Amino acid sequence: MASAGSKSWVTMLSLLVAAQLQASLAAGGWDYGKNGPNRWAELFPKFCAGDKQSPIDLSTQTALQNSLIRKYVFHQSSIAAGVKFTLKNDGHKIELNWSPELSITMGQTAADQMYTAAQLHWHWGSSDQQGSEHTLDKKSYAAEGHLVFYNSKDYANISMAASRPNGLAVLGVFYEVSANDNPLFKDLEKALANDTLINMGGAAEVAARTDFNMFSTFLPSNQDEFFRYDGSLTTPVCYESVLWTVYRQAVPISARQLQMLRRLHYSDNSSMVNNFRPPLPLNPGNRPGTPRTLYRTFSAGAAGLAPSALSTVGLILAALLAGRLFVAVEL
Structure with missing residues (x-):
């Protein structure tokens, strides 16, 4: 007869295998068509149906202005x-990678470069009116780029960091x-322009x-x-491990x-367009847990939404009392 300890070990192993299997399925069993974003929460409930999913609408009115948030210090x-x-074309998007000899890092200070860049990728639409994943006050943009970093202070590589708390940071x-x-x-x-890039698995070198x-x-x-x-992450496996920084100012791109x-082309050879996940609620209704806070570093300005000095102090004190301010800002 198996001991209680061995049964417990088998149960834990079974759960681990099941989780890895579901993650593996999530990595390949999705697209932007029949198995698109509207089905990801159903197809991968363990990963894509959580309370802290991305993208979201970046609402200036909802966001809490906080001048204490630090911008990152960069190094290359x-x-x-x-x-x-x-x-490379991975069948869902294009991704830019580089040799490991090139170090691209960021952190809160020049001495504390805790994040290492792993890759850069893009999402875009079939028209100029859509394509971004986040929206800014309900406005969509033609495309959105994501520079993905992993916490190299605590983890050896992006694979280890991706599923861990505070494992990733993304610049949008x-x-x-x-x-x-x-x-x-x-x-x-x-x-x-290289035709080898058109289809899934294609890659082309970029002159450095x-x-x-x-x-x-x-x-x-x-x-x-x-x-x-x-x-x-905005694609399966949708790990809730990302500290997002999305810039207010858009950059130009020509038609x-x-x-x-x-x-x-996508993996099915159809045109690779509309490869974005629509915005999700900042805080889904009727869910337990601590609500998320969206922060901004700027005044709402001409829209008339800028809080008074008194209300700003009150909001910051409220965030401090709730234990949220530096948890969300500092790493």
């Missing part, structure tokens, strides 16, 4: 000979159609400029105004550059 090593950038940037080309996409155009800087090329010029909140994205 020099681009030495042999460093390579590669664009909106793209707005403009007469001007986007400087980052100018660097990517030759690779995007020695003066290339990820942060100055990807981020908007105004890096002081942003939203921050605790959320999740010509957007068309280069829209020529790509």
Whole structure:
């Protein structure tokens, strides 16, 4: 007869195997069509039906203005000979990767660079009126880029960090159609024009400029105004492990550059467009647990939503008393 200890061990092992199996299914059994975002919570309830899902609507009125939130301090090593950038089509999106010799990090201070960048990817629409995952006061943008970091202070790699609390941090940037080309996409155009990238599994090398800087090329010029909140990955497995920073200012992208994205194909060879998850509630109704708080670093300005100095102090004190302010802001 099996002992209680061995039964407990078998039960734990079974639960672990089941969780890994579901995560594996989540990684491959979804798309943006028949098994699209409206079914992810049903298909993967363990991962995609939680209380802290992303994206959300970044409502200026709902967000709590907090001048104590720090913007990140960035660092990138020099681009030495042999460093390579590669664009790949994974069947859901395109993703930019780079050689491990290139270090791209960020943190609260120059000395505390706790996050290491792992990849950059994009979501876009079939028209210029949609494509972003987050919305800004209900407004959608033509595309959204995500620079994904993992907590390299506590975890050895992104695979270990992805499912852990405070495991990931993502910088989100909106793209707005403009007469001007986007400087980052100018660097990517030759690779995007390569027919090997069109279908799933395709990849193309990107020429690396020695003066290339990820942060100055990807981020908007105004890096002081942003939203921050605790959320999740926006695709299965939807782990709720992400500290999101989404910038208020959009960056330009030309119609010509957007068309280069829209020529790509999903895994079923259909056009890769509308590869975004629609916004979800900041705090779903009738759910237990501590509500999420959306923070912003700027005044609501002309919309007339800026709180008075007194109300600002009151809101910050309320957040402190609730134990939320620095939990959400500091890592």
